[in-house]
Amino acid sequence: MTTKRSWKLQEFVAHGANVNCLALGQQSGRVMVTGGDDKKVNMWAVDKPNCIMSLSGHTAPVECVRFNHNEELVAAGSQSGSLKIWDLEAAKIIRTLTGHKSNTRSLDFHPYGDFVASGSVDLNIKLWDIRRKGCIFTYKGHTGPINCIRFSPDGRWIASASADGLVKLWDLTSGKLLHDFKLHENSVNHVEFHPNEFLLATGSADKTVKFWDLETFDLVSSTSPSASEVRALVFHSEGNFLYSGSQDMLHVYGWEPACCYDTFSMGWGRVADLAVASSQLIGASFNQTNVSVHVVDLQRVNKTRGVSIQQLQQGQPAGTSQGQKPASAAPLSASGRRSFVTERPPTTSTKQREPEIKSEAQRESPTQDEKEDDSASSADIQDPVNYDSIFHPKKRISRSPTRDQPFPAPLDDQPPAPSQPPAPQPKQTSQPPPQAPSQPAPAPKLQPAAAAVAAPEPAPPPQRQPDPAPQRTPQNIISSDRNQPAGLDMNAFLPQNMRGAGGDQKTRAKETEAEALDSLMKGHNSMCAVLTSRNKNLDVVRAIWTAGDIKTAVESAVNMRDQAIIVDLLNIMNIKKSLWSLDLCVILLPKIKELLTSKYENYVHSACASLKLILKSFTSLIKSNVKMPPSAVDISREERYKKCSKCYGYLLAVRTVVEDRQHVAGKVGSTFRELQLLLAQLD
Structure with missing residues (x-):
């Protein structure tokens, strides 16, 4: 039997009302958070059916959720425009942020600072300082609702995707717009930075994925339109591939030149989020009150370069394209682009900008009527066992090993178990026999005191040596008393009225045989x-x-x-x-x-x-x-x-x-x- 390349891991009821949003933990792929019309935020362990923690306090349906990079904080935005930040390890709310005038559509945490960015239907992007509980800056320019926002890996830029078909790149230091990416023909649903290179991927309702060079702001390549709109993007952890999720489909793309390595037919419907965990890709979707999680085995992805989009358009053979070097089988980019510097900058720059931050926070601070009371918010831990297994290992250097193990494929499709588990057993059984003869040998090397102490210990082995002999002989010799009971008390297997010794057992057995058959026939x-x-x-x-x-x-x-x-x-x-x-x-x-x-x-x-x-x-x-x-x-x-x-x-x-x-x-x-x-x- 062959293993499946993809399978459904679980499906469960996540909320008492319709689910509006979900997010997977991007670091581990093992945790998930959902928000719904019941105004609650529920946290789950992937592959576990029970809710770990339920966060309540919102006064309107929850529209978007997001983990921070360490998966210790969760941000949730509601239909009223308010944001709540939760500390999962402490199981309490730490901030309520208000300022948006309409639904919050997207959230993202700064890679190493205490900042959160939010995009809303009110066409604005806000940058929040969690420590000071205020808005630092508001970015304006989109003419449609903000569908997705992402920080760059170095924390210097914000990319925003909007229903107006534009993707904007903002500089956090200057607070200005760097560039508009305008080639999409429909609403842009998702935007994702390459983990290392100056490269940006955008997925749109026009069913294409486009790759942009962040040094020249030029289009690197574009995929051909797929069967449905692109809903979620995630880069491979090493940046070798881009995984694109759409309606019941997963595409694996390369970008230099643009080509599709592999395609998976999935049953996840309108996929909401993707995450790479170990050697697997996790995809999650929701429909009404239900949430389903699917798994793709990345080790079974076709890693040889397929036919590029440019070659399909120009009618050229696979492996070469006009004006470009022959494509190699390795999916690594040879563009020589700059890499993001992901080290945390000195804190002195933050201190120098502190007056500006304070004044901006005061200017963007909400009125008293807009503020929400944090005391009304609560975190209800419903599964303490899984809660401890997820958050307590964070206090140690190494996490729980189960968080790095891949999810198993369905049993019906798994190949026969490898011969690795039986291998240790012969080693364990083969070790004691050599130790028995070797135990008397070290005795002369001991010191006199140690020898006196060890003297009584070699005595038992000679008594145990005859034991293996009787166990081995019956394997080749049929015993003459093979028809006799092997040391068992046969009375223990008989009814009480039939128990006895010698011929009494046979007599009573014959007398009660008819009675036993009668009782069986009655039933x-x-x-x-x-x-x-x-x-x-x-x-x-x-x-x-x-x-x-x-x-x-x-x-x-x-x-x-x-x-x-x-x-x-x-x-x-x-x-x-x-x-x-x-x-x-x-x-x-x-x-x-x-x-x-x-x-x-x-x-x-x-x-x-x-x-x-x-x-x-x-x-x-x-x-x-x-x-x-x-x-x-x-x-x-x-x-x-x-x-x-x-x-x-x-x-x-x-x-x-x-x-x-x-x-x-x-x-x-x-x-x-x-x-x-x-x-x-x-x-």
Whole structure:
């Protein structure tokens, strides 16, 4: 069997309302933060289903989130334009920053300073000083909402991508615009600096990725349009490739000349963020309340240069292009560009600019009405075990080794296990035999005192030497007493009324053999009777179902008072989701509540799956009808209102059961916690 090149790692319910944004930790790729309409920011460990920490305090839906480079801080921007900075290790909020007049679309942390940049729908980019809790500078010039902003690796520039189709490069020292990159034909969704070279990559809704030289501000190359718009970009950790994420696709690009090394067909939908972790690429996306994480094995990427875009346009053979050197197989750039200096500059420059920073902060400081109270914000650690495993190793020099291990591929697609694990075992078993004869040898070299102490110790080995001999001889010689019990107490394997010695055992065994067969047949006959009755009931339900009256078929199944029949029915309806209706919800919700407390785990899982479908499909309809009862004579609306009211009452009753069982350990407990988040939408 061959391993998969890419696979889905997990999918889970992240919020009680729609998810609006997410971000992966770029350093480790092992942590993720999400923001949603429920005004919360939740942090997750990738490949773990449970929320580690929930951050609350925003008064509006959260629109964007971002980790800092050490993954110890998280910035979150809301629909109101306010920003909150959280210290994850201390589990507390450290700053609330207000100043934007509309939605915050993008955030980024300075690579080594205590600064955050934010881009908003109000067309402005703001640079914030976290320590002084103020805005240092506001960059204006875009005519469309800011979709993405990034600091350069040396912290001197900010690149901003906007819906106006422009990418602007700003100088932080002078506070001025350096250059406009104008060749995109549609909204620019993402911008990313090369980790080493003076190179900038931009991805747009025009379905292309363009590479720009930051010394000459010229276009280096451009990819051909892909099937859908580019949504996320990330460079390889060594800067050899660029990974571009779009709708259900991942492209691996080179830029000198522009070429596509490889393409992966992914099932992640509208991918929101990418991160490179060890030898894998992690991609995350969200849809309504769900978040899914996918993995790409970078070791299986085609690393030989493909046909370049210029060659495709000019009809030239692969490997050469007009005016350029032949392309080599190595994906390294030979442009000789300057590299970013990523060392932290002296702090004296910061002190010299301190008066300017203060005056700017005062000029940009919000009014008293715009300020939010940090005391209303809280960090709720919901998974202390994973929280400790992620943040406590940061206090040591080395982190937990699991953070550097790749995520395993699905078991069905993994190749046979390598022969490395059995290798140490022969070494361990082969070491003791040589030690046994070598133990008496060192004795003459010991000092007299040590020899006196060690004298009693060599005595046991001669007694243990005969042990291996009997163990090896039976391997080649069949023992004459092979039919005799091998030192076992046979009475321990017999019923109490059959235990005895000698011939009594045989006599009692013959006497009770018929009784044992009778007891087995009684259980067998009772089980056959149950299955026969269940088969007849299912035939009745199937006859009514095939006649086209699904509601009557479900009612007849409920009246049979057999939970197994209900479970079989739910499993069918869970597969074909279009069968569900308000009438069936009214009939089945009371039975689903009973199944949630069943002692059979498969009954509980079937009930949970049905409850998830009901909540996802009918919650908004039930809430809208319950909140607005019919005021005029409308028979159809009154009937719908009665059905929704019954479903609402049943769901509230189910909610109490879910709340009681959400602390159960294992997969069942995680399922109930997901249901608790979905049931919270009823409020």
